[in-house]
Amino acid sequence: MSDPVHEIVIIGGGPAGTFAAMAARQQNPAAIVTLLTDEPCEPYEKPPLSKAVLLGKVTAADAPIAGPGGLSAHGVRLERHAPCAAIDRAARAIVLRDGRRIAYDALVIATGSTARSLPQLPPGMPRVHYLRTQADAHDLYTALRRSRHLLVVGGGLIGLEVAASAAEIGVATTVLEIAPRILARVCDDHTAGIVHDAHRHRGVTIRTGTGLVSAVSRVDGLEILTSAGDAIACDLVVVGTGAAPNDRLGADAGLAIDDGIVVDETCRTSDPAIFAAGDVVRFPAPHGSVRLENWRHAQDQGTVAGRNAAGAREPYVTIPSFWSEQYDLYVQGAGWALTAGERVRRPLEGNSTLTFEISAGRLVYATGINAQRDLASARRLIERQVPVSAAALADPALPLAAMLKRQPAR
Numbered sequence: 321m322s323d324p325v326h327e328i329v330i331i332g333g334g335p336a337g338t339f340a341a342m343a344a345r346q347q348n349p350a351a352i353v354t355l356l357t358d359e360p361c362e363p364y365e366k367p368p369l370s371k372a373v374l375l376g377k378v379t380a381a382d383a384p385i386a387g388p389g390g391l392s393a394h395g396v397r398l399e400r401h402a403p404c405a406a407i408d409r410a411a412r413a414i415v416l417r418d419g420r421r422i423a424y425d426a427l428v429i430a431t432g433s434t435a436r437s438l439p440q441l442p443p444g445m446p447r448v449h450y451l452r453t454q455a456d457a458h459d460l461y462t463a464l465r466r467s468r469h470l471l472v473v474g475g476g477l478i479g480l481e482v483a484a485s486a487a488e489i490g491v492a493t494t495v496l497e498i499a500p501r502i503l504a505r506v507c508d509d510h511t512a513g514i515v516h517d518a519h520r521h522r523g524v525t526i527r528t529g530t531g532l533v534s535a536v537s538r539v540d541g542l543e544i545l546t547s548a549g550d551a552i553a554c555d556l557v558v559v560g561t562g563a564a565p566n567d568r569l570g571a572d573a574g575l576a577i578d579d580g581i582v583v584d585e586t587c588r589t590s591d592p593a594i595f596a597a598g599d600v601v602r603f604p605a606p607h608g609s610v611r612l613e614n615w616r617h618a619q620d621q622g623t624v625a626g627r628n629a630a631g632a633r634e635p636y637v638t639i640p641s642f643w644s645e646q647y648d649l650y651v652q653g654a655g656w657a658l659t660a661g662e663r664v665r666r667p668l669e670g671n672s673t674l675t676f677e678i679s680a681g682r683l684v685y686a687t688g689i690n691a692q693r694d695l696a697s698a699r700r701l702i703e704r705q706v707p708v709s710a711a712a713l714a715d716p717a718l719p720l721a722a723m724l725k726r727q728p729a730r
């Protein structure tokens with residue numbers, strides 16, 4: 321029989337680490353669970369940072385992931401200001417930047433990801449902002465209120481959420497997107513078109529098919545040269561060009577890495593005593609190994625990694641999903657977009673929309689705007705692999721929830 325797991329250490333205070341810590345304690349209430357975060361605060365929700373926090377409606381402190389009592393209410397020891405510098409796998413101990421060592425029986429790496437930086441607009445350059453932490457959001461909140469013209473580089477979810485917040489505050493905003501359309505990684509053309517129109521309607525200029533060439537600092541701002549050959553004057557830039565996994569700790573410790581820490585279906589890395597979860601992880605999925613960057617994945621995979629670190633042996637199975645809030649649009653997606661599947665659109669009223677992708681008589685992906693209830697049903701249709709027809713999905717008179725009553729596929 322293997323030794324009981326007494327000391328569980330979690331590195332990273334995002335949703336993956338926080339849910340891993342709480343699940344580990346639930347799985348083994350006798351375990352000593354310690355969560356290390358390099359940030360100065362209780363773990364907090366990141367999604368509001370680009371929306372309600374920038375609009376001044378909430379602060380990051382209003383949304384602690386572990387609830388109002390924090391992690392201590394769940395029996396977890398939280399070490400703030402505790403950046404982990406190395407993993408000593410032979411000694412089963414982690415080394416903090418201040419030299420302290422903490423022994424572990426099981427370790428969970430949940431170090432998340434970092435905003436990808438552009439060489440022309442390096443982090444720290446005056447008037448240039450990246451958005452990942454509550455400190456970043458605080459700085460951007462202040463800068464936005466002094467700005468007259470914001471340039472956002474990147475027409476993905478975070479860039480567009482920042483653009484929407486800036487437009488609501490009254491800052492003239494331009495978005496540069498190098499791809500032929502916005503949201504190319506997550507939405508179909510029709511859904512992205514509705515989002516694009518909403519921005520246009522609020523006065524945001526979105527320039528698709530246009531990249532950033534260079535940036536020159538001027539006395540009163542920046543001049544951005546674009547791939548279209550023109551210059552844009554602005555006094556603030558936000559870069560939203562994706563995220564890279566914080567997998568350095570794992571790589572330095574000799575764990576298997578492939579653009580993220582590689583784990584098996586139980587969230588175990590190439591070292592049996594080390595688990596990993598969230599944005600930092602590459603894991604086996606139905607169509608090959610993937611890395612996902614969304615909140616629900618971090619929460620769910622963190623929970624499984626925490627339980628398994630405490631002695632369980634559960635597989636992690638997921639249907640990926642995301643959401644985004646821009647103006648009065650609640651944009652969502654669920655499933656594995658295959659691009660080879662058949663596309664079906666369900667006409668809805670107003671600025672609501674639903675688009676489905678079907679493959680072999682099963683729903684594989686759904687995106688929608690202002691259609692939360694339908695998206696929840698679509699997610700369950702995907703999960704249960706219920707047989708569906710294009711005609712039924714396209715018919716707004718047929719509730720998706722009713723289709724759930726059919727027999728799941730065998």
Ligand SMILES: Cc1cc2nc3c(=O)[nH]c(=O)nc-3n(C[C@H](O)[C@H](O)[C@H](O)COP(=O)(O)OP(=O)(O)OC[C@H]3O[C@@H](n4cnc5c(N)ncnc54)[C@H](O)[C@@H]3O)c2cc1C
Pocket residue numbers: 331332333334335336337356357358359366367368369370402403404405430431432433451452453478566569597598599600612613614615616618641642643644645
């Ligand atoms: C501005 C913003 C808005 C978002 N909005 C949405 C949304 O609307 N919907 C959605 O689904 N997803 C959204 N996301 C994505 C979602 O928040 C992430 O996918 C999720 O936070 C990933 O969780 P994680 O725990 O894996 O990593 P993270 O949340 O990145 O947490 C990792 C933590 O580990 C810490 N850390 C890193 N290295 C070390 C170290 N060596 N030692 C100690 N601590 C360390 C980091 O400081 C961080 O606190 C958003 C992300 C951002 C940044």
